[in-house]
Amino acid sequence: xxxxxxxxxxxxxxxxxxxxxxxxxxxxxxxxxxxxxxxxxxxxxxxxxxxxxxxxxxxxxxxxxxxxxxxxxxxxxxxxxxxxxxxxxxxxxxxxxxxxxxxxxxxxxxxxxxxxxxxxxxx
Amino acid sequence: xxxxxxxxxxxxxxxxxxxxxxxxxxxxxxxxxxxxxxxxxxxxxxxxxxxxxxxxxxxxxxxxxxxxxxxxxxxxxxxxxxxxxxxxxxxxxxxxxxxxxxxxxxxxxxxxxxxxxxxxxxxxxxxxxxxxxxxxxxxxxxxxxxxxxxxxxxxxxxxxxxxxxxxxxxxxxxxxx
Numbered sequence: 093x094x095x096x097x098x099x100x101x102x103x104x105x106x107x108x109x110x111x112x113x114x115x116x117x118x119x120x121x122x123x124x125x126x127x128x129x130x131x132x133x134x135x136x137x138x139x140x141x142x143x144x145x146x147x148x149x150x151x152x153x154x155x156x157x158x159x160x161x162x163x164x165x166x167x168x169x170x171x172x173x174x175x176x177x178x179x180x181x182x183x184x185x186x187x188x189x190x191x192x193x194x195x196x197x198x199x200x201x202x203x204x205x206x207x208x209x210x211x212x213x214x215x
Numbered sequence: 216x217x218x219x220x221x222x223x224x225x226x227x228x229x230x231x232x233x234x235x236x237x238x239x240x241x242x243x244x245x246x247x248x249x250x251x252x253x254x255x256x257x258x259x260x261x262x263x264x265x266x267x268x269x270x271x272x273x274x275x276x277x278x279x280x281x282x283x284x285x286x287x288x289x290x291x292x293x294x295x296x297x298x299x300x301x302x303x304x305x306x307x308x309x310x311x312x313x314x315x316x317x318x319x320x321x322x323x324x325x326x327x328x329x330x331x332x333x334x335x336x337x338x339x340x341x342x343x344x345x346x347x348x349x350x351x352x353x354x355x356x357x358x359x360x361x362x363x364x365x366x367x368x369x370x371x372x373x374x375x376x377x378x379x380x381x382x383x384x385x386x387x388x389x390x391x392x
Contacts, residue, residue: 098259098260098261099260099261100260125259126259126260126261126262128259128260128261129257129258129259129260130242130245130247130250130255130256130257130258130259130260130263131245131247131250131256131257132256132257135257135259146257148257155247157247157248157251158248159248174247174251174256186256186257189252189253189254189255189256189257190252190253190254191252192251192252
């Protein structure tokens with residue numbers, strides 16, 4: 093368990109997931125970060141001895157941006173997603189926040205991320 | 216002696232602080248439209264607010280470093296300009312090498328020694344405060360935890376003190392050639 097403290101929710105305990113080899117050697121942690129996260133519904137970090145990667149929970153469509161486009165007397169409201177390709181609710185890897193890239197987490201991607209954070213290229 | 220560069224950097228540092236105010240408001244309001252394309256996305260709100268605050272503190276500290284560098288440069292140039300007076304001094308065989316030696320070596324003088332030269336020209340209390348600012352500037356640059364700064368330095372207060380020194384020297388005017 094790990095204790096998180098957020099201004100909005102105060103302190104609370106939440107499980108921490110250790111990822112170990114068959115020999116019981118820890119290679120990475122799935123460490124909860126918080127619920128009150130900008131542009132997401134929550135975040136856990138995949139932390140290894142080399143790096144960490146943010147994984148966030150996004151609702152269907154993800155956060156939307158609304159822009160009003162004016163032309164003469166008429167105004168048109170355009171809504172577009174902050175992150176591309178967030179078609180279903182679920183856990184996403186924030187590949188590049190500057191470019192608005194989030195990739196849906198699946199087994200293949202999770203293994204790739206684990207290799208990177210824990211330097212496990214034999215996996 | 217000009218305080219123009221000090222004024223310009225002060226204005227830039229104030230604008231930087233204003234930009235951070237806007238960033239802080241965007242974070243507090245979770246305005247994803249304003250935050251899109253930045254590293255704030257996906258950050259816990261508390262962490263994002265801390266980033267803004269840490270950045271503001273860093274901007275303040277770096278402003279003090281920059282203000283100090285600008286003052287030091289002005290004081291060195293002021294001293295080097297006064298060395299031109301030695302061109303008319305007798306005996307010239309002594310005065311000229313003295314001028315050349317000071318001009319060549321002043322860059323390596325300790326800042327407190329340079330400041331002491333100005334005690335007779337500006338309020339010694341201002342020089343004393345300038346030395347405290349220098350102490351803070353060194354702490355920012357070196358962050359020695361065993362030697363904390365004797366005084367904190369707030370950028371606007373630092374600007375006012377250093378501006379007052381340069382302003383006073385500016386009133387004294389350039390040397391007669």
